[in-house]
Amino acid sequence: NYRKFDHKKTTFCVYNLWTIRHLGRLGKETKIHLFFNTGMNREGIQEDELPGFIKELQSHPNLIVEGVLSHFFDADNMSDYTLNEQIQRFKRMYYKVIDVWFTPKRRHIGNSAAMFKIKDEFFNAYRPGLALYGYNPLNSQDPLYKHGNNVLPVISITSRVISLQTVWPGEWVSYHHDYRPSDKETIATLPFGYAEGLSRSASGKIFIRQRKTFFRQVGTICMNLSTYVADKSLSIGDEVEIVSDNPRAKNSMMNLAEQSGTIVYETLVKLDRGIRREVV
Numbered sequence: 346n347y348r349k350f351d352h353k354k355t356t357f358c359v360y361n362l363w364t365i366r367h368l369g370r371l372g373k374e375t376k377i378h379l380f381f382n383t384g385m386n387r388e389g390i391q392e393d394e395l396p397g398f399i400k401e402l403q404s405h406p407n408l409i410v411e412g413v414l415s416h417f418f419d420a421d422n423m424s425d426y427t428l429n430e431q432i433q434r435f436k437r438m439y440y441k442v443i444d445v446w447f448t449p450k451r452r453h454i455g456n457s458a459a460m461f462k463i464k465d466e467f468f469n470a471y472r473p474g475l476a477l478y479g480y481n482p483l484n485s486q487d488p489l490y491k492h493g494n495n496v497l498p499v500i501s502i503t504s505r506v507i508s509l510q511t512v513w514p515g516e517w518v519s520y521h522h523d524y525r526p527s528d529k530e531t532i533a534t535l536p537f538g539y540a541e542g543l544s545r546s547a548s549g550k551i552f553i554r555q556r557k558t559f560f561r562q563v564g565t566i567c568m569n570l571s572t573y574v575a576d577k578s579l580s581i582g583d584e585v586e587i588v589s590d591n592p593r594a595k596n597s598m599m600n601l602a603e604q605s606g607t608i609v610y611e612t613l614v615k616l617d618r619g620i621r622r623e624v625v
Contacts, residue, residue: 347364347367347368347371348371352371352373352374352375352376355375355376356376356377356378356411356412357375357376357377357378358377358378358380358414359377359378359379359380360379360380360382360388360389360390362397362398362401365377365398365401365402365405365408366401366405368405368407368408369401369404369405369407369408371407372407373407374407374409375407375408375409376409376411377408377409377410377411378410378411378412378413378414378449378451379398379410379412379413379414379442379449380413380414380415381395381413381414381415381434381435381438381439382415383415383416383430383431383432383434383435383438383454384418384427384430384431384434385415385416385417385418387416389415389416390438392434392437392438395438395441395442396441399441399442399445399447402447403445410442410447410448410449411449411450411451412449412450412451412452412453412470413435413438413439413442413449413451413452413453414451414452414453414454414472415431415435415454416454416456417431417454417455417456417458417459418431420455420456420457420458420459420462420482421458421482421483421484421487422484423484423486423487423488425462428459428462428463431454432454432463432465435452435454436467439452450469451469451470452467452468452469452470453468453469453470453471453472454468455468455471455472456471456472456473456474456475456482457473457474457475457476457477457482458482458483458493459471460473460476461482461483461489461492461493462489474610475609475610475613476493476496477499478498478499478500478610478613479496479497479498479499479500479590480496480498480592480598480599480609480610480613481493481494481496481592497590497592498590498591498592498597498598499590500588500590500598500613500616501586501588501589501590502537502542502586502587502588502616502620503584503585503586503587504535504536504537504584504585504587505535505536505582505583505584505585506533506534506535506575506579506580506581506582506583506585507534507535507536507581508533508534508581509531509532509533509534509575509579509580509581510531510532510534511529511530511531511532512526512529512530512531512532513526513529514526514527514528514529517564518532518563518564518572519563519564519565519566519567519572520564520565520567521565523548523549523563523564523565524549524563524564524572526574530574530575531574531575531576531577531579532563532564532572532573532574532575533560533572533573533574533575533579533585534570534571534572534573535553535570535571535572535573535585535587536569536570537569537570537571537587538566538567538568538569538570538571539566539567539568540568540569540617541569541616541617541619541620542612542615542616542617542620543566543571543587543601544566544601544604544605544606544607544612544615545565545566546604546605546606547562547566547601547604547605548562548564548565548566549561549562549563549564550562550604551596551600551601551604552595552596553573553585553586553587553596554585554586554589554594554595554596555578555579555583555584555585555586558576558578559595559596560573560574560575560576560579560585561573561574588601598612598613
């Protein structure tokens, strides 16, 4: 597939010999970044394998080593011990690369959390992820946590009430009889379920908001629908806020992730592509 890319506009991240050989055989001038394995052990060039990669690169003059990179595995930990270990390994590998006259312009290892922690000018590029969405990537007990609060969430999610059902004591709501009111209640339904990004594991634990009033989600979250205890203030067609851009709100993305038993980054990236986006 590499031959299908515009090599003048594309830079490839490389961490195996097969890729180097394939790109080299194409004969096109191609910019690459070498991915070092400094401890994540997910992908990357091992330190003891680096001489073999360098030797292979020297036989493909069309490959331009534009950068070198790695990835922290514990940057949001309050201790910097593992960060410093990875940085030292990264630098050792980098200097082996420049020893043979490759001169990478970019040196990057930092993710969102590392942006607030690393002050080493050796690194001249970063790859933020969670911070781009406006969420603090640091542990709340971290001394630098307050600096992470300078980023603000960029996403809020709204929907509209499509149904109001009167439910009497002894009746049930949604699948598996997970919710049974003890008094007469009105149940509001939204066309937003686990296919759109609400985890089923958050069933019965989250809230939506209209103006200053929060409404509790009840019953099992369905594929494209979810149900909430309503009051007389809600009417069919009313707009409600499913996720707030206030990180401290009861219906924040942070709270949705916590009640789903996961991290906020996973909750963010699982939002359905079909949700209508509006830039405001």
